[in-house]
Amino acid sequence: MSDRKPDPALFAGDLFGEVYQSEIADPGERQTLAGLLPGLLTCLIAALAAMWLAEHYGFPAILLGLLIGLALHFLADHPALGTGLDFAARHFLRIGIVLLGLQVTVMQISAIGWLAFAGLLAIMMAAFGAGLIGAKLSGQGRYAGVLAGGATAICGASAALAIYSVIGRDRLDQARFTITLVGVALASALALSIYPAAAQSLGLDAAQAGYLVGASIHDVAQAIGGGYAISDEAGAQATIIKLARVALLAPAVALIALWLGEAGGAEAKSKPVWRRLSMPWFIIAFLALVAVNSVVTLPVQLAESGLAASKFLLLLAVTATAMRARLSLLLEAGWRPLVPVIAATLASFMAALVVALLLT
Structure with missing residues (x-):
């Protein structure tokens, strides 16, 4: 190889990465298993450590994966690991979102009733x-x-x-994206500890408590777990409400894409509406799986396995993203990127409480 240093202008970055100061790969070079394996194995070990800690100490695996990934961010400087970490951050995320479609059916959404669904939309808009x-x-x-x-x-x-796949790193840097991920995971963990107790202390019945928890806790597993921590009836209600929120992921991403447009300024805005409304392929695949799940009765074991696989793939993606983060940029960003998360979390809880009290 030549001893000439690469031009800094050529430093590469992807959707979930900032600037990667490793050797620049040939754009025409195909990714091989041997090239991916070191980064994938490193990410896998970190994710398994997060799962072990989550099982033994009761913390959310996503939050632990973020923290472990940030602690291991220095490993991303190794040239052999970058390709595998990038692959995990991109592709495992997309497959994980697609598999969430196994948890949702149109019938589940319609079962909550139009009034409860309208309240759910109001809560989401408030957040x-x-x-x-x-x-x-x-x-x-x-x-x-x-x-x-x-x-x-x-x-x-x-x-x-x-949503970050629509926004893009050119419009929102990785530091604020990573801090937002940490804030959302931490807020969800705190909500799991506080909201069920708050629902019981406020004297909500099982249906109201389940609605409050399902409509305001971010993470799927924690929302469902928070509902069943109150009662079986509250858990069933929280599950339906939470899955209705998950089903709205695709239309929400489409609307955000239409509103923000693509990066590219006037050229992007000049495109037809139908082009700007186009969604990433994994969101379309998510909708397709929801449709299949709505018309075909799939085995319960398949849905359970799909949820477990989705959670694990998303954990791998989050861990890889955190490992790719530049800690110096996170420290420079400070606490201010957490303010939007705190504001949205408080608004979500208060709006969900009001709607739950009205649904008597």
Whole structure:
């Protein structure tokens, strides 16, 4: 190889990465298993460590994966690991979101009734609006507000990753994206500890408590677990409400894409509406799986396995993303990127409480 240093202008970055100061791969070079394996194995070990800690100490695996990934960020400087970490951050995320479609059917959404569904939309809009306001007050810009509000309104880290694929790193840097992921995961963990107790102390019945938990806790597993921590009836209600929020991931991403447009300024805005409304392939695949699940009775074991696989793939994607983060940029960003997450979380809880009290 030549001793000439690469031009800094050629430093590469992908959807979930900042600037990678490793050797630049030939664009025509095909990815091989041997090239991917070191990074994938490193990510797998970190994710398994997060799962072990989650099982033994009761912390959310996503949050632990983020923290472990950030602690191991220095490993991403090794040239042999970058390709595999990039692959995990991109492709495992997309497959994980697609598999969430196995959990949702049209019948489940229609079963909650139009009034409860309208209330759910109002809660999501309140969270989204609060994220935008929090971002403006903290000087983070509307893209940070869209990310925080959308992630809080829909389904936490998986929604944040999907929405970031629409926003792009050119409009929102990796540091604020990673801090938002940490904030959303931490808020969901705190909500799991606080919301069920709050519902019981406020004297909510099982249906109201399940609605409150399902409509306000971000993560799917934690929302369902929080409902069953109250009662079986509350758990069933929380499951339906939470899955309805997950089903709204695809239309929410489409609307965000239409509103923000693609990166590229006037050229992107000049495209027809139908082009700007186009969704990433994995969101379309998610919708297709929801449709199949609605017309075909799939085995319960398949749905359970799909949920487990989805959670694990999303954990791998989040861990790889965190390992690719540049810690210096996170420290420079400070606490302000957390403000939109806090605002959206508080608004989501208060709006969900009001709607739950009205649904008597």
